[in-house]
Amino acid sequence: LDAAREVFTANVQLAPGERKELPFQFKLGNAEFGHELRGVLVAGGTEVHSSSEFFGVSKNVYRVGITGRHVGQSTRNLTPERAAETMAANVRAYANYFECFAWAPCDYSDLTPKTEEFVSGQTQYPGSVAGMKLQLAEAHRRGIKAITYGKACAAGISGFLTYQQHPEFFGHSFATGPATEQMSTFLLERMLENDYNFNRPSDGGWRHWASLWTRFDFNPAVDFGADELVRSAEIFGWDGVRWDGHFVENQRRCIDRINAKRPGYVHGYNSAFANCGSKLFLPPDQSDFHDIAKAHGLIMDESVRGHSRWTDGSMRTFYEGICREADYVKRIGGLPLFITFDMGSRQDVTWNVLSGLAAGQRYTYLTSPGDYAFGTLPKFLTRYSAFVWDDTAMVANEAQHLAVTLAPGSPTNAAVWFDQSTWLRKLTDGRQQVLLHLLNFPGYRHYAQRVQTPPTWLSNVTVSVKLPAGAQLARAFHVSPDLVEGHHALTPKTDGTTATLVLPEVKLWSIVVLEFSGGANYPLTTPVEDATKHFAEEKQKKEHEAKLAAEKSKASIGTPVAASPAATDLDANADPAVLAQHFKNFTRPASPALRRNGVVDVHHARGAFAWLNPVDIALQLAGGGNYTPSWVDRVGFRLGPGGSMEDFPDSYDALFENDVLVLDNVQAADLGALRRTMIADFVRAGGGLLVMGGWFNLSQGADRNTSLAELLPVTITKQGNLATNAAGFALTIARTDFFPKVDWVRAGVAFQVDQSPVKAGAEVLAKAGPHPAIVAGTCGAGRVVVVLANPHGEPAKGTLPYWQSPEWPRVLAACLAYLAKGSEAVSTKTLAKRALDKKKVLPDDLMLDASSLAAPELAKRLRSARDNIVDTETAQTVLRVALDNKVTDTELLTTVVEAAGPFMDASFAPLGVQMAQSDLDVLRRVGYRVLGLAKNKAHRPLVEKGLKESNVECIRAALVALGEIGDPVAAPAVTEYLAGGTEKLLAISVLRRLGTPADFAASLELYAHALRRLTELHSGRKSVLNTLYGGMAFSLTPAQRRLAQGELRTVQDMEARARHDSAYFAASLGKLNDTEWRAFTSFLAQTKNAAVAPLAHATFGKLPREQTKPWRTELAKAQLPQIRLLAEE
Structure with a gap:
């Protein structure tokens, strides 16, 4: 359009049908935007052929930015052929760059994977270093630029490990903890174990973005992220970064630091909001927004990717908003770009894109919404990009x-x-x-x-x-x-x-x-200028309103409103007020009591970095017991005053079945006021409490004004009361008799210690340097131990962090032993008997009238009487009515047997026989269970028939019943079932109870598989819950919701089976013979499944050390450190 010049000429000899390639080069100059390269073949002074091609030129690739495709989110198994074809397709599509979204282990702190294969932190995409290098090399060979995704937000386990070493890099609120959109400690633990699963939920599949927002107002945090981008560019060859996250702050420092080492590296930002429907475009922050746009910074707008996100989806509204946004961005030197619609008809997409192009915006997530007379839209844009x-x-x-x-x-x-x-x-x-x-x-x-x-x-x-x-x-x-x-x-x-x-x-x-x-x-x-004026007017308006309010307050006009104090600044326990506001139906027991069973029961509430505290192993070192975990699950549908815990014992009955509760770096907000109140009552009633410190609790958290504060043996006097030492504070003993088995020379060091002062009457058990590190105290009838050392800080070279010390499990074991005192007692189990509801049908009345009732009326009255099952007698009565009158409503029968379940005992045996002979699965299953409770060998033949059932639940109930009856005569039937049945671990456990153990090595592999399956199903349950209640749940159709609910029930049932079977096997081990010990030791030495470690410690702990010494020696070279610990015991 403006100029043409000859750049190359040459003589060439061509035979008919011959093809030749002539390489040439020419100096392009500084002219940016679209060019046409036109070639002419002249023979004898006559033009015999001509052709042309278009290409774009820009110093910054975003200026003529046509988005291309990458090889896919997974770069594993990428072949040179596929990489070449992908980039050749980009060339054919006129694409000149592509972006790799959320590919890195952490989008902020780990864009340089330390292993060949890795998984991304934000969305768990599988990747490989070699594959990524191959992709970028092929792109560069063809003149295509590669942009990495970046974020001022740490993601995944890599991000949390950065947070462990540099917590000061991240946003923090004492009221709620670190600045995170979501985090599940259970799934963080899966990441830590490299336990990624991309399957469907019932097969353990999951996805999770555990996030931590960085402090980009803090220069060291900025420099850390910038340097990681430089290192990544040096490894892979990235040409730029596109920051996600809808914010800008202190980016000029980041830009300058990167470009000093990588000149020409481009920068883009997802930080604009078109505000369609507004008469003005208003940037999020004028100073930083102008800074990132300057000198052709790319400014992305993701807010317009759905037409329903503004007013009524008007085309005119979108056109005006996208044009005004572009006008502002271009005026400050930026390059505007918007994300195209997620959904829409072909014509919707066309007008979406054309409106943006008319505004001068680039677009992404599409390369072309259709062909035109000139060709594809990218072809046209390449040629005429200047306009x-x-x-x-x-x-x-x-x-x-x-x-x-x-x-x-x-x-x-x-x-x-x-x-x-x-x-x-x-x-x-x-x-x-x-x-x-x-x-x-x-x-x-x-x-x-x-x-x-x-x-x-x-x-x-x-x-x-x-x-x-x-x-x-x-x-x-x-x-x-x-x-x-x-x-x-x-x-x-x-x-x-x-x-x-x-x-x-x-x-x-x-x-x-x-x-x-x-x-x-x-x-x-x-x-x-218009936006600046608007902001000035808004500021002036707010200042005027504040001044007016102050004058009114001074003149005592109106009702002054007291400022809401920060949660950590309240002078007293705030939980009663929160309970009154949000839990109006909460009834506090008058005198709750622990339900002791003679065994130490420990519940471990696992916050971030709880994986560094092996409480399950420590429990076995302390003499053994039962261990149950729960996890912080800070995801959207759990947030609120109720807290965000998963699998926590959320009732007085459930919590008071434990002897010790471990709160491991758990934020008060994640517990919620109701749980905090229950925990306080648990401790006062005699329960033990172990509090592990961190950046979520104590002076870094919001414990001070909750029910937890009174329990602690320290007083939280101020926020952020930490002592730090890069070289580390050595852990030393303060009370020598408390830790009889700990070698303090090997105890390691802490880099941070909470300095909250020790309360009068409390006792310092161990120190970190000059600071109390472990403190014990009492509250009511309970004992409390708090660990003030926390696992944060970057370990200095040559130091041993205390959480990596082989002595740390023994330190925890001593704490648990102290806290569990009194657990040897056995409480009398009594079910709280409810009074009969006279408004509902009474069981005795139902028994009298049942025979004269028609089926519909009987079912109606049976449903009513079901609510009056309050003890063994009423349970038997209602159940007998259902059986004698041959009720066949499966749903009704299921609810009846569930209501009667808690009251079933050996006295139900006659009913059990009747149910085991029923035609209905639901009754036979319960019948086998009742006969197992009766433990009468005469029932064995009837129960054995259950092994021939087609219903898995009936088979399982029959197997358990045979184990409870304990008649060795049943062993052949169980062995026969084991050969072809599906419930193999359960059958093996029953055989051990019958005195006919199966192949022990194979049994251990099945046990490990069950533990693995339990973890998978837990992961799958979380995935389905996220589908049902997560951020996109609103978009589910009724059919999709029903499907997800059915899948949730399936996963929960499978999870319950796996949990039962693994515990049932562990309980069946008993004494091992030499052959079994040899198989057990060999299995433990080779396994990489850390979940088997508690069983290992529990089994070894049953025998005197001298008796197990030969086997312990073999474990010194075990794969797992938790198992190697046995060699030192």
Whole structure:
């Protein structure tokens, strides 16, 4: 359009049908945007063939930014052939860059994977270093740039390990903990174990973005992230970064630090919001926003990716918003880009993209929404990018200078919009062009309408131009993808200061280029000044309102409102007020009592980094017991005053069945006021409490004004009361008799210690340097131990962090032994008996009337009487009515047996026989269970029949019953079932109870598999819960919701089976013979499944050390450190 020059000529000899390649090069110069390279073959002075191709030129790839495709989110198993084909396809599609979304182990702190294969932190995509290098090398070979995804937010386990070493890099609130959108400690533990699963939920599949937002107002945090991007670019060859996260802060420091080492590295930011429907574009923060846009920073807008995200989905609203946004961004030196619609018809997508292009925006997530007369849209944009993506400014009051008139006879609903998409382009040689982007919108005005008529092509469209004072219209031309040749010249008719041009045809999108020489400019809009004025007015308004409120308060006008104090600044326990507000139906037991069973029961509430505290192993070192975990599950549907714990014992009955509760770096907000109140009552009633310190609790948390504060043997006097030492504080003993088995020389060091002062009467058990590290105290009848050392800080070279010391499990074991005192007692188990509800049918009345009732009425009254099952007698009565009257409603029978379940005992045996012979699965299953409770060998033959059942639940109930009956005569039947049945671990456990053990090595493998399966199903349960209640749950159709609910029930049932079977096997081990010990030791030495470690310690702990010494020696070289610990015991 502007100039042409010859860049290469050569003589060539070509035989008929011969093909030759002639390499050549030429100096391009500084001319950016679209170019055409035209080749001509001349023979004997006559042109015999010609061809051409287009290419774009820009110093910053985003300036002519056409998004391409990468090889996929997984770079594992990438072949050179597939990489080459992907990039060749990008070249054919005119794409000049691609972005790899969320590919790294952490988008902030780990873009340099330390292993060949890795998994991304944000979305768990599998990747490989070699694959990523191959992809980028192939892209660069073809002139395609590669952009990495980046975020000022740590993700996944890599991000949390960075947080462990540098917690000061991350946002922190004492009221709620670190700045995180979500985190599940259970899934973080899966990541730590490299236990990724991409299958469906019932097969253990899961996805989780555990996040931690960084402090980009903190220079060391900025430098850390910038340096990681540089290291990643040095390894892979990244050409730039596109920051996600909808914020900007302190990026100039980051940009300068990166570009000092990587000149030409480009930067993009997802930080704009078009605010469609507003009359102004308002940036999130003018100073930082201007800084990142300066010098062609890419400014992305993700907010417009769904047409329902603004007003009513109006096309006009979107057009105005996207143009105003582009005008502002271009004025401050930025390159605007928007994300296209997630969903929409083909025509919706077309107008979505064309509206953005008319605004001068780039677009991403699509390479082309269709073909045009000129070819694909990227082809057109490559050639004519100067008229779309150059730095332009919106012409103000365009109606005073320009007009578009449709020819007579045009459709009455035709609309050509250009008022927000008329731009002034200034060229370096002094020329200036006015670019009218004409959009011929379709016959409907809202996206996603069911009826979508296409636009009518318009003929003889007239453009009238009022010339600026002293200006001459030098030339004009029409540019459009709807033109086969891409552009053609227009011949204007000039009449004084007015010129008119006629476009023969306008189809979808046309650009009229008016080039002026001399004269004044058209007036321009003032988007930056308008926004600045708005912000100033808003500030002035707020200041005025504050001043007025202060004056009213001073004059005692109105009711003064007391400022809400921060949670950590309240002077007393705030939990009663929270309970009164949010838990109005909460009833606190008058005198709750622990339910002792003679065994130490420990519940471990696992927060972040709880994996460093092997409480389960420590429990076995302390003499053994039962261990149950729960996890912090800070995800959207759990947030609120109820806290965000998963699998915590959420009732007095459940919590008071434990002897010791471990709160491991758990934030008070995650517990919630109800759990905190229950925990306080648990301790006062005699329960033990172990509090592990960290950045979520004590002086770093919000414990101070909750029910927990009174329990602690320290007083939280101020926030952030930490002592730190990069070299480490050595752990030393303060009370020698408390830790009889700990070698303190090997106890290691802590790098951070909470300095909350010790309460009067409390006792310091161990120190970290000069600071108390472990403190014990009492509250009511209970004991409390708090560990003030926390696992944060970057270990200095040559130091041993205390959590890595082999002595740490023994330290914890001593604490548990102290806290569990009194657990040897056995409480009398009594079920709280409810009074009969006289408004419901009484069981005795039902028994009297049942035989005379018709089936519908019997079922109705049976449902009512079910609610009056309050003891063994009423349970037997209602169940007998259902059996004697042959009720067949499976759902009703299920609810009846569930209500009777807690009261079943050996006295139900006659009913058990009757149920075991029923035609209904639900009754036979319960019948086998009851016969097992009776432990009568006479019932064995009937129960054995259950092994032939087709219903798995009936088979399982029969197996357990045979184990309870304990008749060795049943062993052959169980052995026969084991050979072909599915419930193998359960059958093996029953055989051990019957005195006929199966292959022990195979049994251990089945046990390990069950533990593995239990973890998988827990992961799957979380996935289904996220589907049902997570951020996108609102989009589920009724059918999808029912499907997910069914899948949840399936996963929960399978999880319950795996939990039962693994515990049942562990309980069946008993004494091992030498052959079994040999198999057990060999299994433990080779296993990589850490979940078997508690069984290992429990089994070894049953025998004197001398008796197990030969086996312990073999474990010194075990795969797992938890197992190697046995060699030292």
